Amino acid sequence: xxxxxxxxxxxxxxxxxxxxxxxxxxxxxxxxxxxxxxxxxxxxxxxxxxxxxxxxxxxxxxxxxxxxxxxxxxxxxxxxxxxxxxxxxxxxxxxxxxxxxxxxxxxxxxxxxxxxxxxxxxxxxxxxxxxxxxxxxxxxxxxxxxxxxxxxxxxxxxxxxxxxxxxxxxxxxxxxxxxxxxxxxxxxxxxxxxxxxxxxxxxxxxxxxxxxxxxxxxxxxxxxxxxxxxxxxxxxxxxxxxxxxxxxxxxxxxxxxxxxxxxxxxxxxxxxxxxxxxxxxxxxxxxxxxxxxxxxxxxxxxxxxxxxxxxxxxxxxxxxxxxxxxxxxxxxxxxxxxxxxxxxxxxxxxxxxxxxxxxxxxxxxxxxxxxxxxxxxxxxxxxxxxxxxxxxxxxxxxxxxxxxxxxxxxxxxxxxxxxxxxxxxxxxxxxxxxxxxxxxxxxx
Ligand code: 5AD
Ligand code: SF4
Numbered sequence: 001x002x003x004x005x006x007x008x009x010x011x012x013x014x015x016x017x018x019x020x021x022x023x024x025x026x027x028x029x030x031x032x033x034x035x036x037x038x039x040x041x042x043x044x045x046x047x048x049x050x051x052x053x054x055x056x057x058x059x060x061x062x063x064x065x066x067x068x069x070x071x072x073x074x075x076x077x078x079x080x081x082x083x084x085x086x087x088x089x090x091x092x093x094x095x096x097x098x099x100x101x102x103x104x105x106x107x108x109x110x111x112x113x114x115x116x117x118x119x120x121x122x123x124x125x126x127x128x129x130x131x132x133x134x135x136x137x138x139x140x141x142x143x144x145x146x147x148x149x150x151x152x153x154x155x156x157x158x159x160x161x162x163x164x165x166x167x168x169x170x171x172x173x174x175x176x177x178x179x180x181x182x183x184x185x186x187x188x189x190x191x192x193x194x195x196x197x198x199x200x201x202x203x204x205x206x207x208x209x210x211x212x213x214x215x216x217x218x219x220x221x222x223x224x225x226x227x228x229x230x231x232x233x234x235x236x237x238x239x240x241x242x243x244x245x246x247x248x249x250x251x252x253x254x255x256x257x258x259x260x261x262x263x264x265x266x267x268x269x270x271x272x273x274x275x276x277x278x279x280x281x282x283x284x285x286x287x288x289x290x291x292x293x294x295x296x297x298x299x300x301x302x303x304x305x306x307x308x309x310x311x312x313x314x315x316x317x318x319x320x321x322x323x324x325x326x327x328x329x330x331x332x333x334x335x336x337x338x339x340x341x342x343x344x345x346x347x348x349x350x351x352x353x354x355x356x357x358x359x360x361x362x363x364x365x366x367x368x369x370x371x372x373x374x375x376x377x378x379x380x381x382x383x384x385x386x387x388x389x390x391x392x393x394x395x396x397x398x399x400x401x402x403x404x405x406x407x408x409x410x411x412x413x414x415x416x417x418x419x420x421x422x423x424x425x426x427x428x429x430x431x432x433x434x435x436x437x438x439x440x441x442x443x444x
Contacts (some may be wrong), residue, residue: 016202023109025141026141027113043077047067080112152201156176158173165347196232197234198235199235204240227258234259242282250294261301267329269318271322274313302410338357376434425441
């Protein structure tokens with residue numbers, strides 16, 4: 001064991017970032033470090049950051065000032081910044097604000113042990129170079145805060161879609177897929193350790209492509225191979241881009257009971273004018289055609305989305321187009337955001353962020369209110385049905401209740417039975433809110 005080896009990792013941002021923190025944990029524990037849950041006992045603090053919206057960056061900055069205050073008691077404390085903020089903010093955070101001893105970008109995690117050794121010589125250690133082929137395929141993640149039932153598997157990295165609002169192509173670099181065999185091995189390993197659900201992650205999983213001597217595997221084929229690892233493990237995935245979600249993929253999902261009937265299909269806006277400015281590469285009509293395909297091939301599938309309010313040049317009519325499309329689709333759930341201009345992006349360089357904050361807020365509120373109504377309507381359709389639930393653990397609100405999820409990714413709360421987390425159980429839905437369903441177990 002090393003001296004000063006206690007590491008605390010705090011993560012912000014998307015599921016991909018949480019998955020990255022598990023890769024970081026693996027690299028460091030293999031090098032003799034110990035991962036600890038209490039920041040006050042740490043020798044090294046890593047903060048894995050997100051740049052997607054300005055407020056995500058603001059939160060990180062606040063935390064860094066708090067971490068710096070801990071140095072008064074422990075002058076040897078090392079503070080490192082990982083992830084999407086690494087490249088853009090390193091100058092300000094390292095030189096001007098002197099908050100950091102180490103900075104590592106998303107493709108530099110293998111170098112962390114070396115970088116930590118460098119700082120012991122009192123030089124801030126920085127590596128933010130993006131790679132074209134790093135996928136961490138051979139690294140077996142150390143699960144953090146795991147419930148032992150569900151886990152993330154990262155299947156590709158980077159993004160080359162260049163949506164005009166989005167910073168990800170700049171923070172995470174070129175798109176690259178991970179070796180299919182290593183993904184299947186990781187799934188098998190998780191199953192053997194008792195996991196019963198995996199979520200395959202990538203910025204745009206539909207463009208997954210892996211080629212070796214035997215040929216090329218696309219995302220639908222990968223999904224089928226993973227579904228066949230064991231019928232008792234559920235498979236989810238995120239995120240799909242509407243421009244390339246294929247019928248082949250939908251038919252594959254239909255063929256396997258353990259492939260989840262839940263598709264996250266970010267629409268961002270319902271207006272063709274705004275979709276064009278966003279460089280989304282589909283029209284409202286094309287998006288609707290994809291939703292129709294999902295409803296036709298997977299009639300019982302839940303659909304969720306991401307929506308941005310107040311993008312550049314958005315008029316009231318554009319906003320109404322978004323609301324009407326939401327109604328038409330009847331989303332089960334949505335992540336809803338106010339547009340925030342990000343440096344380097346096409347929108348920052350070529351468009352005016354000209355919707356006043358008050359209007360962005362007001363439109364966002366209307367979007368959120370509508371979505372609550374839609375979620376409730378969709379959940380009401382489940383009342384009286386008996387559904388299969390994967391038990392994840394004890395309900396946060398009550399010791400006597402479990403919670404779990406349906407194959408559609410809906411949360412269900414019900415009284416504890418002899419069944420255990422990780423078991424599949426039949427539950428009859430009795431009542432619902434827009435966020436949760438309440439049920440009772442049914443003898444099978
Ligand atoms: N402003 C607001 N929301 C954004 N998103 C991405 N970039 C921005 C931005 N600059 C949202 C999109 C995306 C989700 C992950 O975050 O809706 O799908
Ligand atoms: Fe994830 Fe994007 Fe945030 Fe990076 S910027 S952590 S890719 S959401």
